[in-house]
Amino acid sequence: MSEQNLLNENQEIETDTQDIDANAQQIVIPTTKLRFPKLTNITITQKPTNLCDPSATGVMALGIGCLVLAFHDLGITPVSHALTIPWIIFLLGAMQVIPGIIDAFRKNLFGATVFTMYGFFWIANGFGHYLSRHGDEEAMEGGAQHTAMAIFGYFIFNIAPTLAALTLNKALFFAMLFIQITLGIIFFELLGFYGATAAGVGLLFIAFTCFYFCLAELVNQIGGGEIIPKGKPFIVIKKKNILESEH
16 A cells, blocks of 8 residues: 555544544533422331330339338338348339330330339349348448449439430329439438438339329220320420421
């Protein structure tokens, strides 16, 4: 192939490339602005659980346990303090932990936290009572002060659920409030400021409040309505849909 033919072919290729570039400049690609619908109302459904509400069981066990301790502290049932240990471990302990576990499966943060925390507290308290009376001399001498420090810790912890109960109902709030007051009374009692009578009165208030709450919970759930009022919450928090679009 001659050099003249190669030059002619190169000129034709350059001419074709210029034509393609010229045509490419004339191509206009239409663009449209995509619009998405606003997410205003979105309903999130959760799979229903087959577990019933355990709050009535846990609160009733708390009421009965506090009633037994109240009668003992007030001197109505002058029996050995060792006889209160089974009631502490089983009613105030185990029967609080079980509802707490069930509430955890039901994704109820309040019940899961309060029931389990107080359940293990009472189990530890029951074993502490036993060791302070049947353990060595050091356990018998420092048992009251040791328990007082634990009571003080729960006094601080109980502030959170008491404030949270303000947003639930009045019956539950007063139960938590009486627990708060009684914890303070027991703390100073264990440090030797006064006798057990004041703590017995506080436990009695807790027991009667728990009985009312349990009665209202059972009757209302079985009856399918608010037959026995638990009281409207002191604070109503309006929940805003976080998926709602801002205008």
